[in-house]
Amino acid sequence: MNKDIRHPFEEYQAGITRRNFFGKMAQGIGVAALGSMLNPLSALASNSVQARLAWNESGLPHFAPKAKxxxxxxxxxxxxxxxxxxxxxxxxxxxxxxxxxxxxxxxxxxxxxxxxxxxxxxxxxxxxxxxxxxxxxxxxxxxxxxxxxxxxxxxxxxxxxxxxxxxxxxxxxxxxxxxxxxxxxxxxxxxxxxxxxxxxxxxxxxxxxxxxxxxxxxxxxxxxxxxxxxxxxxxxxxxxxxxVLYLKNPEGMSREMRRKILDDMQILNQHNYEEFGDPEIQTRIAQYEMAYKMQMSVPELxxxxxxxxxxxxxxxxxxxxxxxxxxxxxxxxxxxxxxxxxxxxxxxxxxxxxxxxxxxxxxxxxxxxxxxxxxxxxxxxxxxxxxxxxxxxxxxxxxxxxxxxxxxxxxxxxxxxxxxxxxxxxxxxxxxxxxxxxxxxxxxxxxxxxxxxxxxxxxxxxxxxxxxxxxxxxxxxxxxxxxxxxxxxxxxxx
Structure with a gap:
């Protein structure tokens, strides 16, 4: 899949000039809503990085790899x-x-x-x-x-x-x-x-x-x-x-307690993500989870x-x-x-x-x-x-x-x-x-x-x-x- 091929609606968006944009703002948010329905990549405009991520990953590998x-x-x-x-x-x-x-x-x-x-x-x-x-x-x-x-x-x-x-x-x-x-x-x-x-x-x-x-x-x-x-x-x-630093829990903190803290933090981070759409919040969630898993996997490794x-x-x-x-x-x-x-x-x-x-x-x-x-x-x-x-x-x-x-x-x-x-x-x-x-x-x-x-x-x-x-x-x-x-x-x- 050629990642440089743009959706037709992206072509339309690219052709909108500053004058056209302000001229059509009076038409309300209906145009934006229509755009999100026509172009799946812009459905989460504030989450454009994540949208491109899903788009890119879906087409790879391009052919059968020799190396894993x-x-x-x-x-x-x-x-x-x-x-x-x-x-x-x-x-x-x-x-x-x-x-x-x-x-x-x-x-x-x-x-x-x-x-x-x-x-x-x-x-x-x-x-x-x-x-x-x-x-x-x-x-x-x-x-x-x-x-x-x-x-x-x-x-x-x-x-x-x-x-x-x-x-x-x-x-x-x-x-x-x-x-x-x-x-x-x-x-x-x-x-x-x-x-x-x-x-x-x-x-x-x-x-x-x-x-x-x-x-x-x-x-x-x-x-x-x-x-x-x-x-x-x-x-x-x-x-x-x-x-990796901080693999061990502080003295007095059990693994179960750490799991509950991470679950509560994930709820808060997810709430922030839904409000702001910043992909780095998703990164933070993933890193906390990986750190928790590595507490068990790295000592064995x-x-x-x-x-x-x-x-x-x-x-x-x-x-x-x-x-x-x-x-x-x-x-x-x-x-x-x-x-x-x-x-x-x-x-x-x-x-x-x-x-x-x-x-x-x-x-x-x-x-x-x-x-x-x-x-x-x-x-x-x-x-x-x-x-x-x-x-x-x-x-x-x-x-x-x-x-x-x-x-x-x-x-x-x-x-x-x-x-x-x-x-x-x-x-x-x-x-x-x-x-x-x-x-x-x-x-x-x-x-x-x-x-x-x-x-x-x-x-x-x-x-x-x-x-x-x-x-x-x-x-x-x-x-x-x-x-x-x-x-x-x-x-x-x-």
Whole structure:
């Protein structure tokens, strides 16, 4: 169903000028009453958001989805593609030599190297080998990921537009470099409705590298609902203490007493809603109810005592450390089992402008084993076939050095939006392939270019949504996650 098709009465309403409006006011409220009967979307004019919500949800999914849920392992700070997944032998030959000016001419970089006149190439800092039947090149910094190479689809021709972290992350997650748009998880939960019984449909979790030496800031709008009703924003699970604040009732208050208070509050809120028609009142009612349900569901969710020891071992030694990436990956699997639709795990610490040799290895130690364990765990439970897992950051890193080549301990790489690698696995994605390619230096894409909006269109396609048809009207314009761009990357789909 095309959400941009307007009812004939909406066309009539759009043609009413200010002069016509005041000229016809004398006809009384009969015209307004007639309009509400002819146009079901305007029957609750003060509740237009809710009316559009019902309209949008009724037509989704557009077609049978391959994926029921998404787990997005977002690597804040930008992993170095040329040190991890995009093997470029020529870098060793050019090591210490100025990168060709033909590559850097007219390109923007961060302020760290924007004025740097010397840009010597540095070779990859880890050894590469081919793995699996697919022969995928993977760095020895990622030994567990290498073992599941035949489950993964590496996209080696991703590119984006921003050279700075926050705008680039916002672009990936919301389709715009400026904050204020709905995040991908909000779009999907808004359009596809609720599936989880006692948990939110969109959960966000964050973690940092062990030494917290180069972490990024986690902004709430990374999982925000933007101009969509706030009931569709992601619920942030904290890394310490109770995952959600105020899960426990105050001392002296029983669960029965809490239920009665909520029932009375719901009556009052419903009365206000009927009087004012503010959709945020409905959000408040829904959030109170969800909080009550989560008092029972979240303690059970976070209790790993029912997990076999071999599963805990598979995720690695940090699995019991709340707030670690390993803990969040196991939580993601448990959330997926409970039908949470969108799970966003964000791990910071990949911004190696200095100390690349040491810090990159730490990041890989934090994330490699848990990421691979999640794929294996989902597969052995039969869940990978309808769960889409995504791993990647907001851009890549430069093949040239930031800093002084003589100072080996402080080698670093700058931000690189022009080409980088992410991987996807699971529902509807071809396993064991590498799609697209970069040039010999890992500087620009040369085959199968995939823009951020193409990536977003592909994710929505796997969830059964035509990204061009799924819109929301805000301030007179119909918005979508992919703005006015994006093509589904059909060559990576089964």
């Amino acid at each position: 849920r998404v787990i997005y392992l977002f690597q804040n700070g930008a992993p170095s593609h040329i040190d991890l997944f995009d093997y470029k032998p020529i870098l060793k030959k050019w090591h210490g030599t100025q990168i060709p000016d033909s590559l850097t001419a007219g390109k923007r970089f961060s302020t760290m190297t924007g004025e740097q006149t010397e840009r010597p190439v540095i070779a990859e800092i880890a050894n590469f080998a081919q793995h699996g039947q697919s022969g995928a090149w993977v760095s020895d910094f990622m030994p567990e990921t290498a073992k599941i190479a035949d489950e993964l689809c590496f996209i080696k021709s991703m590119y984006t537009e921003s050279v700075n972290h926050a705008p680039a992350i916002t672009f990936f997650l919301t389709g715009s470099e400026q904050p204020g748009r709905p995040s991908m998880g909000s779009w999907l939960t808004y359009g596809l409705g609720s599936t989880a019984k006692d948990l939110p449909d969109f959960v966000a979790m964050t973690s940092r590298d062990k030494e917290a030496s180069c972490g990024q800031i986690f902004y709430d709008y990374y999982w925000g609902s933007g101009f969509l009703p706030s009931k569709f924003q992601g619920v942030k699970f904290r890394g310490g203490g109770d995952p 976070t209790d790993f005592s029912d997990e076999p020891q071999h599963i805990l071992d598979m995720y690695g030694p940090d699995v019991h450390r709340k707030g670690s990436f390993a803990y969040n990956c196991l939580m993601a699997r448990r959330l997926a089992e409970r039908d949470v639709r969108f799970i966003q795990c964000m791990h910071a610490g990949w911004d190696q402008h200095r100390n690349l040799n040491y810090q990159l290895k730490i990041q890989c130690q934090d994330t490699d084993q848990p990421s691979a364990a999640l794929i294996k765990d989902l597969k052995q439970r039969g869940m990978l076939e309808d769960t889409l897992v995504i791993w990647g950051g907001e851009f890549g890193r430069t093949p040239f050095l930031q800093g002084n080549i003589a100072d080996y301990r402080n080698w670093g790489r700058d931000h690189h939006p022009y080409v980088f690698t992410i991987w996807m696995a699971g529902a509807g994605v071809k396993p064991g392939i590498s799609y697209g390619a970069s040039d010999d230096f890992g500087f620009n894409p040369v085959e199968g270019n995939v823009h951020v909006h193409d990536f977003q269109a592909t994710v929505m396609h796997l969830m059964g949504i035509d990204h061009e048809q799924f819109t929301f009207k805000h301030q007179g314009r119909r918005y979508r996650l992919t703005d006015v761009h994006g093509h589904v990357v059909k060559d990576i789909l089964t």
